[in-house]
Amino acid sequence: xxxxxxxxxxxxxxxxxxxxxxxxxxxxxxxxxxxxxxxxxxxxxxxxxxxxxxxxxxxxxxxxxxxxxxxxxxxxxxxxxxxxxxxxxxxxxxxxxxxxxxxxxxxxxxxxxxxxxxxxxxxxxxxxxxxxxxxxxxxxxxxxxxxxxxxxxxxxxxxxxxxxxxxxxxxxxxxxxxxxxxxxxxxxxxxxxxxxxxxxxxxxxxxxxxxxxxxxxxxxxxxxxxxxxxxxxxxxxxxxxxxxxxxxxxxxxxxxxxxxxxxxxxxxxxxxxxxxxxxxxxxxxxxxxxxxxx
Amino acid sequence: xxxxxxxxxxxxxxxxxxxxxxxxxxxxxxxxxxxxxxxxxxxxxxxxxxxxxxxxxxxxxxxxxxxxxxxxxxxxxxxxxxxxxxxxxxxxxxxxxxxxxxxxxxxxxxxxxxxxxxxxxxxxxxxxxxxxxxxxxxxxxxxxxxxxxxxxxxxxxxxxxxxxxxxxxxxxxxxxxxxxxxxxxxxxxxxxxxxxxxxxxxxxxxxxxxxxxxxxxxxxxxxxxxxxxxxxxxxxxxxxxxxxxxxxxxxxxxxxxxxxxxxxxxxxxxxxxxxxxxxxxxx
Numbered sequence: 420x421x422x423x424x425x426x427x428x429x430x431x432x433x434x435x436x437x438x439x440x441x442x443x444x445x446x447x448x449x450x451x452x453x454x455x456x457x458x459x460x461x462x463x464x465x466x467x468x469x470x471x472x473x474x475x476x477x478x479x480x481x482x483x484x485x486x487x488x489x490x491x492x493x494x495x496x497x498x499x500x501x502x503x504x505x506x507x508x509x510x511x512x513x514x515x516x517x518x519x520x521x522x523x524x525x526x527x528x529x530x531x532x533x534x535x536x537x538x539x540x541x542x543x544x545x546x547x548x549x550x551x552x553x554x555x556x557x558x559x560x561x562x563x564x565x566x567x568x569x570x571x572x573x574x575x576x577x578x579x580x581x582x583x584x585x586x587x588x589x590x591x592x593x594x595x596x597x598x599x600x601x602x603x604x605x606x607x608x609x610x611x612x613x614x615x616x617x618x619x620x621x622x623x624x625x626x627x628x629x630x631x632x633x634x635x636x637x638x639x640x641x642x643x644x645x646x647x648x649x650x651x652x653x654x655x656x657x658x659x660x661x662x663x664x665x666x667x668x669x670x671x672x673x674x675x676x677x678x679x680x681x682x683x684x685x686x687x688x689x690x691x692x693x694x695x696x697x698x699x700x701x702x703x704x705x706x707x708x709x710x711x712x713x
Numbered sequence: 714x715x716x717x718x719x720x721x722x723x724x725x726x727x728x729x730x731x732x733x734x735x736x737x738x739x740x741x742x743x744x745x746x747x748x749x750x751x752x753x754x755x756x757x758x759x760x761x762x763x764x765x766x767x768x769x770x771x772x773x774x775x776x777x778x779x780x781x782x783x784x785x786x787x788x789x790x791x792x793x794x795x796x797x798x799x800x801x802x803x804x805x806x807x808x809x810x811x812x813x814x815x816x817x818x819x820x821x822x823x824x825x826x827x828x829x830x831x832x833x834x835x836x837x838x839x840x841x842x843x844x845x846x847x848x849x850x851x852x853x854x855x856x857x858x859x860x861x862x863x864x865x866x867x868x869x870x871x872x873x874x875x876x877x878x879x880x881x882x883x884x885x886x887x888x889x890x891x892x893x894x895x896x897x898x899x900x901x902x903x904x905x906x907x908x909x910x911x912x913x914x915x916x917x918x919x920x921x922x923x924x925x926x927x928x929x930x931x932x933x934x935x936x937x938x939x940x941x942x943x944x945x946x947x948x949x950x951x952x953x954x955x956x957x958x959x960x961x962x963x964x965x966x967x968x969x970x971x972x973x974x975x976x977x978x979x980x981x982x983x984x985x986x987x988x989x990x991x992x993x994x995x996x
Contacts, residue, residue, distance in 0.1 A: 425899065429814035430826070432807045433870050440867035441833050444844035451844065460847065507734075514727035525728055527979050529735055534978035536928045538946040539967035543742050546753075546960050554741055557758035568756070588738060600990040649837045652930045656950060670839045677843050678935065690840040701835040 452476050452687035460683055476688040486689060488664060489672040492579065496668055497647040500583045500590070504643060505636075507587065508594030513628075515595070516602045526599070533592035541656035544585035548572050548657075572658055575665025582657050582666055586650070594639045601635035602628070641704045645697060669693045746770070746965040753960055769965035786966055788940045789948035793970075796858050796944060797926040800865040801919050807866070808873035808918075813903050815874070816881035817889070827878075834871035838931060846935060856938045864932050869922045876921075876988065880914030881907055917988030920981050924974050945970045 451463075455470045462468040480486050515526055532540070547555040550570035559565045572578045605628070613623050629636075651670040654660060660667040660675060667675070669689065677686025744761065745753060746769050752762035773786050814820075815827055845864070846855075854860045888910075889902045897905070908915065930946040937943045943951075949970060952963040978985060 423820070426814045426818035426820040426823075429810040429818070433811035433874060436807065436863075436867050437830075437833055437870055440845070440864060441836055441841065444841045444848060445836060447844035447848065448840055463847065510727075511731050511734075514724065514731055517724045517727075519721075519724050519728055525731065527982055529731060530978050530982060530985075531739065531975055532735060534924065534974040535971050536930075536946055536949075536967075536974065538928075538930050538949050539971050542949060542963050542967045543738060546745070546964060547738065547741065549960075552754050552756050554758065554760070557756075561758055588734075592735075596986060597989050600986050604990075645835060649839065651839065652946075655930070670837065673839045674842070674931075683843055686843060687840075690837065690843075694837055694840055697835055697837055701832060704831075704835075 448687045448690065451684055452691055454684060456684045460681070472684075476684045477692065480685055480688045480692060485664070485667070485672065486692075489667050489669050489689075492664075492666065493648060493650070493668040493670075495579065496583060496586075496650055496666075497644055499580075500586045501640060501643045501647050503583070503587045504591045504594050505640060508591045508639070509598055511591065511595040512598035512602055513624075515599055529595060530592050532589050533596070535589055537589065537652040538656055540585060540589045541653045544581070544588075545572070545657045548581050573662055575662060578658050578662060578665050582653060585657065586647070586653055590643060590646075594643060597635050597639040598632060601632050605631050637707050641700065641707065645700050645704070648693075648697060648700070742964060742968055745961070746968050748961070750961055769961040770969075772962050773966045773969065784943070784948040784951045785940050786945075786948055786969075789943055789945045790970075792858055792940075792942060793927060793945040794973075796861050796865065797923050799858075799862045800869065800926040801922045803862065804866045804869040804873050804922050805877075805915065805919055808870050808877060809903070809908065809915075811870075811874045812877035812881055813907060815878040817886075817899075817907075827875075830871045830874055834875070838868065842931065842935060845932075849936065855936055856942050858942045860936060861929075861933060861942065861944070864936070865926045865929060869925060873918050873922060876918045877911070877914060880911040883914075884910045913984055913987060916981065917984040920977055920985060921988060923977065927974055 453471055453473065453476070454462075455472045455475070456462050511529060515522065515529065519525075535543075544555075547553050548571045550556060550568060550573060553571075556565075556568050556571060559569070559571075560567050569577075571581045609627055609631075610623060613627055618626065649670050650668050651674065654666050654668055654671045655674075658666040660671045670693070673686050673689045673693065676682045676689060741760070747765050747767065748762035749764045749766045749768065752759075752764060815823065849855055849860060884907065889906050892902050892906060893899070928946065929944070930950070933944040934947045934950065937947060940948075945966075949963060949966045952959050952966055
């Protein structure tokens, strides 16, 4: 008997914490999304004021232009930032896998942006983008890309891309690091054989390197995709979702609806719709992992 | 030029590009922390200040907070250290048992429970923000360091369990089995064999948890109201409040706040890389 219970006793502390701090609030949020609190959180104290509205909150969310706009911004942010991080990260990994003097040192330096707290990264780039004296703003003007000093964070399109550039700088090392570790585990004789067969560098990259990196690439991409889809901190500091909703991603839209405008019920509904997207990613993630492990 | 030399030139050009990409923003940041307001607010593009000063550092450390207008940086630093260290210790301690159970016991529902752990890791934090706030406010637990420790510990547990069970699985069972035969209890085996043998994995997990806790902002900013509990990321965001942005202080505070994670990352680079590789093999 004792033997049967033992594993569950070992799991108990972890599951107790996870169930009370994640599952319970999750169910509570689900409940809030089915009633109408209409800007009055105190209604929660009075069960007779709980007005069940079924899927109304979800309907409101799904028929609102703001939601679809936020979804579009989130997808744009995710695809462009993760795409760039992957391309630059792969290039960095391939370079740092070559033999050169000071390789260990350069590998260490490459890691630094990843260790920067997200908030500090946001503050740094907000300053570099400043409309009046930012270094990036100044460089763009000097090199003739812009007509004098422009407010990069003041226009929807440039603001989104500016935030993406900041995100790319910080998160590229993460992908580079995973790919570099995977590159080092490819045995050298594979390349020797290909060279003897006369395969040039490009052929070797596409025929050997990339296929062998597949598991590492998948993990790096899925982890980053899920993080990027939830992006909040960098938006909060750099643009607060602005200008005119230009950087309003789903997480920030949820935050704005509930914490700033007080629409707790629709905030909860937005968050759940967002969770469905994440859950789809999660299922793909688990599927890929299991496939690669087996 | 022969083929090999050309290749070497390309490699060094690539390395140079990597260094510029990585270091340019950092150099600008460090120079900025030693620049006067005049230099920071000057419209002419220049990379070195006319006037070097350590005024920003003095302002950040002294906080100029007699009227409470600027965040007491040192207090926030202390909060962040205590919260991140407690989270690291607590999540490793709690998670170890679950990880050991998954790695070494066979029980009903094992596979499903392990996958559910991954599921919990993927819940977007923003979903929990409102309900947790309502619940914790009711219990009078807002603005406490221990509340942030509890939240961070929970969010890190799935990751810790997943990572450690992978490490426990990768160490040979034979030592543990003979110890069990000699009458050592399972807990004894966990602490005397499994943990010491998977120390590299435990260190890697600890570094990740510390970095994630140090970095956290959303819960820290919503669930705290005074510097009894505000963390360093919140302090940095608040250097910009009260109507005006003090870039000098924000950037200097930010630079200082980045030093602990950067030093940890460089010092434990090997463990981090191992952790990521293990992670990409086992999830």
